[in-house]
Amino acid sequence: MQKRYLADFERIRTFSDALPTQRVTAEDGDFKCRGNVMCGIAHRAENLLRQGIIADPTTVTEIQAYIDFIGQKEFSIFSTQEDIDAVNRTLNLLIQALS
Numbered sequence: 001m002q003k004r005y006l007a008d009f010e011r012i013r014t015f016s017d018a019l020p021t022q023r024v025t026a027e028d029g030d031f032k033c034r035g036n037v038m039c040g041i042a043h044r045a046e047n048l049l050r051q052g053i054i055a056d057p058t059t060v061t062e063i064q065a066y067i068d069f070i071g072q073k074e075f076s077i078f079s080t081q082e083d084i085d086a087v088n089r090t091l092n093l094l095i096q097a098l099s
Helices: 002-013 035-050 057-072 081-098
Strands: none
Touching (some): 002 081, 035 057
């Protein structure tokens, strides 16, 4: 799981940070602003925490904050720069923790 998730996170890190003015789907390209992308990161991160694969207390706290942030996000509203910043910050943490 660890290697597969690391590869997933590294791939997602290359997705566009753009914030299109219209709703985008997977068919439109790879965008971090998509709700499915944000939720996918949160679900994988939660699995890593549950399995104890990531156990550093500071890292766990920061990743849990992202999971909570996504859990409270209203996905009917377009993503913001704050959302993209949270995604990038969390991806960096996850990649570092798994490398």
